[in-house]
Amino acid sequence: MALSIAQVSFEHHRTALGIGEPEPRISWRFDGTVSNWFQGAYELEIKRPAEGNANAHTFHVNSSDSVLVPWPADPLASGEEATVRVRSFGHSHGNGHGNGPNTPWSDPVTVEAGLLSPEDWQDAAAIVSDRETEVNATHRPIYFRKDFAVDEEILAARLYITALGVYEARLNGERVGDRVLAPGWQSYQYRHEYNTYDVTEQLHAGENTIGVTVGPGWYSGRLSWESLRDIYGDSLGVLCLLSVTTSDGTKTYIRSDDTWQSSTGPIISSEIYDGETYDSMLELTGWDSPGYDASDWLGTHAVDFDKSVLASPDAPPVRRIEERKLENVFSSASGKTVLDFGQNLVGWLRIRVKGPKGSSIQFVHTEVMENGEVATRPLRTAKATDNITLSGEEQEWEPSFTFHGFRYVQVDGWPEETELNADSVTAIVVHSDMEQTGFFSCSDPLLNKLHDNILWSMRGNFLSLPTDCPQRDERLGWTGDIHAFSRTANFIYNTAGFLRGWLKDAYSEQLGNNYGPPAVIPNILGPNDASAIWGDAIIAVPWALFQTYGDKALLREQYPGAQVWIDKGIPRNEVGLWNRSSFQYGDWLDPLAPPEDAGAATTSKYLVADAYLIHSTELLANISSYLDLSDHAAKYAQDRADLTRAFQSAWISSNGTVANETQTGLTLPLYFDLFSSPAHYTSAVSRLQKIIAANENKVGTGFAGTHLLGHALSKYNATSTFYSMLTQQEVPGWLFQVVMNGTTTWERWDSMLPNGSVNPGSMTSFNHYSVGSVGSWMHENIGGLKPLEPGWRRFAVDVRLGGGLTRADVQFVTGYGAVESRWVIEGGNEGCEVFRLAVRVPPNSEAVVSLPGRGRGEGSVVVGSGVHLFERCLS
Structure with missing residues (x-):
């Protein structure tokens, strides 16, 4: 396979929209099985739309580094984007192969800074509902909305948003992004994350509506076995700035402020430990779109909020990662209906159901069964229970602001009109969207x-x-x-x-x-x-x-x-x-x-x-x-x-x-x-x-x-x-x-x-x-794999045999590319058991390979990039 650059990233972000570093370090991985290749130099091409894309700056650096190299250009300003390409040049590294191949330019990758100072929030305020809230009690989720107009054609739009709680944002009837339980949990008093979304395609010239639903989450919901509440605040709120660039070159800002409206809706309660209660009879049809009659909604007011603690995330967002099909439906010892998803997972259910208007379904989530029943005792005081009241029409529903650890779900009240099977109930697996390596x-x-x-x-x-x-x-x-x-x-x-x-x-x-x-x-x-x-x-x-x-x-x-x-x-x-x-x-x-x-x-x-x-x-x-x-x-x-x-x-x-x-x-x-x-x-x-x-x-x-x-x-x-x-x-x-x-x-x-x-x-x-x-x-x-120096540029392959194992395949994606140790023990000539090992080494790195058997550890071999085959008689 020809040598190429497989991935360009900034700091530790796979998606570099709204990052918090004005001078993000750049990394790139390699792809290809080129033999014994090391980088001798690299070039970075940086284009900044603010300067005109024709004005690309190219930086040539004589260095073997390809992980977290310094940003070579002027720092990014708040909201500024740049497009980066990388190419690498090979050198001999003392192996007698000459300079070796160079990579072509990588695909262009865009990086964009978030809001880097409190002043960049354009006086947006953290707002809460005028609805009176009860301290140290379950907080009912709040719906926030604002209508606004944009007079010109929209060239670009960014939504910067966080919540006093956890939020879901919507524009013109559509969900914004795919984050869930955002902005996650931080030590909010020291570091309160906000998120950045490209919403250009969700806006249009004319009337628009932004809507945000906020649940208590970790901010003010019940936490710990001591049932602590309101740890960070006693009201649910939103802080956001919608920045719109129009065809006439101007920027318009729609801020969270006291012109927004607020209401409650179908989510009666939604807490981390206890689950969600949802009443479909109270749905606010069209509340997040222009033309909705919000005359009976309440107002909002600003609350004190220290914007100096706002931070762009380092971590990838929490997302819906996977869907798990229902594997079995059975009756418990007492005759209750129980769902089995075959895997202890974290997330929630998505249901598709039609039943009598006003009827309710309850879902109790547990990890194991005991004595033929769902085992709720290990949950202690966590209810882990979702309830939905049906609309009478066919509907699809999943909770918004809770999550459960479960394999089994006890279901009460499922309507006869809908068959309970893999088509009507799905488990949604949720976690931070890290790259599996x-x-x-x-x-x-x-x-x-x-x-x-x-x-x-x-x-x-x-x-x-x-x-x-x-x-x-x-x-x-x-x-x-x-x-x-x-x-x-x-x-x-x-x-x-x-x-x-x-x-x-x-x-x-x-x-x-x-x-x-x-x-x-x-x-x-x-x-x-x-x-x-x-x-x-x-x-x-x-x-x-x-x-x-x-x-x-x-x-x-x-x-x-x-x-x-x-x-x-x-x-x-x-x-x-x-x-x-x-x-x-x-x-x-x-x-x-x-x-x-x-x-x-x-x-x-x-x-x-x-x-x-x-x-x-x-x-x-x-x-x-x-x-x-x-x-x-x-x-x-x-x-x-x-x-x-x-x-x-x-x-x-x-x-x-x-x-x-x-x-x-x-x-x-x-x-x-x-x-x-x-x-x-x-x-x-x-x-x-x-x-x-x-x-x-x-x-x-x-x-x-x-x-x-x-x-x-x-x-x-x-x-x-x-x-x-x-x-x-x-x-x-x-x-x-x-x-x-x-x-x-x-x-x-x-x-x-x-x-x-x-x-x-x-x-x-x-x-x-x-x-x-x-x-x-x-x-x-x-697998025998471990780093010999920080970052895996030099790593060991030192398999330790035992346990009756006859083969293994272990892979790890380093900052340079994929590492692999694949081995098998097979019969050989004259009754000799042969250990055969294949080692994959990514470009710009090297491995020290030691073989098991007689003389283990003697004569370790240092190999550069490529696939290397070894064998040794074990007897």
Whole structure:
């Protein structure tokens, strides 16, 4: 395949409309199987319509960089667009191939800045309805509208919009864009996102109408098990600016202000936890179009709003991603009608129905069945229930401002006039629209299903922010969960923008919490004590992102938070370790912890905390080094050495025995390099293997140890031990969830007990991604793929065989293009089992390939771009 540029992007945006960076960095991927190709230079062509498209500026740069290269031109102004093309020039890179081919120009890609300062909002105001609202109560969604005229032909139009709540915008009877639950959830007091839409085709000369529906969402709806309300505000509102450029060259602005009208409508209530109630009898036909009689609507008024917190999103929008067909309709033990979609998912139902006017249908959403009924107990106080009152006509409906985590739906009141089947009910899968970059398959169908479950749990919990679970009265951005899972997440999906935005909120919230990152981001629980692992996410998550994407700017943004956490946020004892009276989650959800005491782990919470403190200090030293802060790097490296000695004195005896000889108690000092001699490492690995064998190869780790256990064993060439754990089908173990027909990963190893009943604990979710952190071990060992330098320009292919596997195919889309490791074990001549490996390396990068078998790791081969074939006799 000829060499070409496959994708041009700006910062971490796939669609660069309304971005917040006036000088966006530019990246491009390559396509083609050209052999051993490296870039020696590149050219960027930039056209700015404001200057006339004929006046293109071309910038030639002698550089091998093709990821996040600097913007070479003048900064973009607010609302300004530019069109960019890229081409690359090859060079030999010492391989004797001469200069190699050059790429043709890429397709042109447009980037457009959003509103970059508060003044650019042209005095638009945040408005709320004149309807009296009740504080600390369910807020009924509000409909806002405004009629306006445009006298000239329209050349371009942009809608900049956000809400005090979550919104859906409409122009002239048509929906604007395809975002749902916009603008998502941020720490609104620090960063309140707005969205940008190109609405040129939805406007016309003459009379027009803009309409916006706003529901409470996270802004003022019920949140947490404490049923907190009105956390950010007690009224629903909208802030928007419609900018219209007409043929006479003028710009007209339609602002949100007190000339707008407001009303209630058919959405009676719509909340994240409780679901939506909709009355079709109250529909406002034509309310979003010119000519509608709004004489009985109420007015609006402006409220105080700090526009300095407005920000363009870093993350991709939440969208309807997929439709799942109904797989089965059956009766529960009590005779209730239940729908089964065959997959635990996050989203809602779309129904097509006709029934008696004024009749109602109720939908109760759950993840599992128990004793023949939908299991609502794990939802705790979340109702997860939608209700619709029918119009009497055939209609299609789906909720607007809620979402559910479910596989099963109990239906009451479905009308006889419509058959209940796959044509009348569809599940809509919803999450942030990240690009899938990681793909896994192997010869073991149970491991394939495990990986699929990991992916589905990530999809369900990466909805606007990284949550713990998507179904009960929680759904919060727990920092400990994403700390454990980020290494896996960054492989499966491109999380660069998604987590960058969340981390901005994490730093803001940290500064308001006595320098310790709160346990949930956004922090709705008030000031809370910092804890190891959860607090360490402020360092570990940016580090994991840097390893995958190589973005130093992200490290630079997060460096102050990382530094203040280590320097000021951690309560310490006299030797610099964690204060022994500090609060700790510890090895949360240790398999031996009782159902109602998830923190009752078999490993000391202070051993866990101290080990993570040393690791975080080491990461901060590494980050300092990458940011060329040599004095800081030296200081934190010395701190790490001093703390290690203190750890050894506190937790490791002179013969190398750890105070808690548990799976986690040994995994942490092994993985974090906390022993004092090589003999201690060898002995500790042996003891860890014996503990695992005595536990019948079952998992004995919670949050602190699970995501590192396999990596620690493989680090010391004990991969076979971890394969025995990974393929264990009894509880506690990853495949237990698979053989129990789980379709996502669970919060507890035994969220469902072997007898099919639900764990009696109040924290029993069937969609938590934390134990899915094993995905990173699968990618890096079964697939053999991991970066050798941040950003994957240089990466390893080092397959670790075991588990009875005979083949695997693992792919990852890097910033340079697609990487692939595909291998198979086949019979060969004279009874030799042959390992055959195909490696795909994208242009402008290289791989270090190591082969299993005799002499494993000896004679590693460095290869450039192209497809490379290897084989080795294993016996």
